[in-house]
Amino acid sequence: MLDKIAFRSIPSGLYIISSKTSEGRRVGCVVNTLIQVASEPPTLSISLNKDNATTQAIMETGTFSATVLTESATMELIGLFGFHSSRDLDKFQDIECIPCMNDLVYTPANACARFVVKVEHRVDVGSHIMFVGPVADAEALSSDSAMTYAYYHKVLRGKTPPKAASFIAEEGIDSPTEQTGATAAGDVRYGWRCSLCGYIVEQEELPDDFKCPICGVGKEFFERIEL
Ligand code: FE
Numbered sequence: 154m155l156d157k158i159a160f161r162s163i164p165s166g167l168y169i170i171s172s173k174t175s176e177g178r179r180v181g182c183v184v185n186t187l188i189q190v191a192s193e194p195p196t197l198s199i200s201l202n203k204d205n206a207t208t209q210a211i212m213e214t215g216t217f218s219a220t221v222l223t224e225s226a227t228m229e230l231i232g233l234f235g236f237h238s239s240r241d242l243d244k245f246q247d248i249e250c251i252p253c254m255n256d257l258v259y260t261p262a263n264a265c266a267r268f269v270v271k272v273e274h275r276v277d278v279g280s281h282i283m284f285v286g287p288v289a290d291a292e293a294l295s296s297d298s299a300m301t302y303a304y305y306h307k308v309l310r311g312k313t314p315p316k317a318a319s320f321i322a323e324e325g326i327d328s329p330t331e332q333t334g335a336t337a338a339g340d341v342r343y344g345w346r347c348s349l350c351g352y353i354v355e356q357e358e359l360p361d362d363f364k365c366p367i368c369g370v371g372k373e374f375f376e377r378i379e380l
Pocket of ligand 1: 347348349350351352365366367368369370
């Protein structure tokens, strides 16, 4: 038996990982795989899809920074880092970046802690590579609650990018009526849900040139739903 639903019971958070290519280009992505794996020395691990631009950069430069996202993080921020590739886009161009160790940056918005890791071990784990290393720099940024992956799914109604370690191919779409329900008068309102990232647009029709503000796909990826 390999019940994929079982994996959803493993709690995790959401983290923005930043690194830099050997040419100095900033790259980053959002993951749910940051874990403290030792206390002495304080050591973190992440695992990243082999196809990610961030993975390639960490292979080249051997270091990354990580921020722990809070529940105030928006779908727009998570979508920017989770549903686009750093090969096509400078994800940092329109958000605040603060320089930190190893010539890296971190993004302080909606973050409650940050770390810089020097990678000492790489483990090939199939679809992903696990990077493990001691923490070179750590700082608590706020006392706000860290966002859990469950919060992302249940409150923000977010979906899992296909390259994520926790991606389940047959991931279902939760009943949209649980979100807002029908109006008191019994009228049914309609909207549109992005089938890739889960973003919901509350309007009757979408223009032909509509693009998802989170993941960038076109109107054809939106399905009509009851609100
Ligand atoms: Fe989308």
